[in-house]
Amino acid sequence: MDNIFIPEKLESEEKFTDTEEMTRTIGINLKRARQRRGLSLDEVSSRSTVSKSMLSDIERGRKCPTIAVLYKICEGIHVSLPSLLKKPDKLVEVVNNQELAPHDGVELQQMFKYDVNTSMEINKFKIAPNSEIKAESHSERVWEYIMVADGIFTLILDDDEYEIGKGEAVRFLANRKHTYANRTDKDLLIYNIVYYGG
Numbered sequence: 001m002d003n004i005f006i007p008e009k010l011e012s013e014e015k016f017t018d019t020e021e022m023t024r025t026i027g028i029n030l031k032r033a034r035q036r037r038g039l040s041l042d043e044v045s046s047r048s049t050v051s052k053s054m055l056s057d058i059e060r061g062r063k064c065p066t067i068a069v070l071y072k073i074c075e076g077i078h079v080s081l082p083s084l085l086k087k088p089d090k091l092v093e094v095v096n097n098q099e100l101a102p103h104d105g106v107e108l109q110q111m112f113k114y115d116v117n118t119s120m121e122i123n124k125f126k127i128a129p130n131s132e133i134k135a136e137s138h139s140e141r142v143w144e145y146i147m148v149a150d151g152i153f154t155l156i157l158d159d160d161e162y163e164i165g166k167g168e169a170v171r172f173l174a175n176r177k178h179t180y181a182n183r184t185d186k187d188l189l190i191y192n193i194v195y196y197g198g
Helices: 019-036 043-046 052-059 067-077 082-085
Strands: 106-115 120-127 133-135 141-152 152-155 162-166 169-172 176-183 188-195
Touching: 019 052, 019 067, 043 052, 043 067, 052 067, 052 120, 067 082, 120 133, 120 176, 141 152, 152 169, 162 169
Parallel strands: none
Antiparallel strands: 106 120, 120 188, 133 176, 141 169, 141 188, 152 162, 152 176
8 A cells, every 4th residue: 555645735716606695604614723723713713813703793794804904814824825615524424335356365345535624534545364564654644443343353553453343443653564364264354534734
């Protein structure tokens, strides 16, 4: 399994159709950015010199901020202006099963591609009996989470091995080479979350 490519640029977004839509979008993105950083409205107000009441009105979509106010907010909480103007992702996204041809004993379905807002991706692996996937190390901030849906999963990290059964899970810092192995005579089904830090 190769390292996952993270795009340097986001694809262009659709244009807003009216001011109300843009106001709502800025509010949603500001609230998400604030909560991801664990900041209160008071803390954002202190860092940006924008009043708490103004920030609250922006998050609720009641006021459309000027460019000057947006600039202060961006500087205060260290976010880019495009990230506040980007249309939010769909609140619900359904991913259906895909039948994939096996390759060297492994079937992969990328359930959710890398998302710049969450810094993660989610994959599903079906590993044939007595097969394995070798992966290169990621950067220091990358964590992987593995949930076993069916079968017995063996994780190999350097010389250490961990056996995880159906309904169990494991997480590990993925800054070294690692191997996903199925050492049984039955198919193995696992779900993999790759979190790229932030």
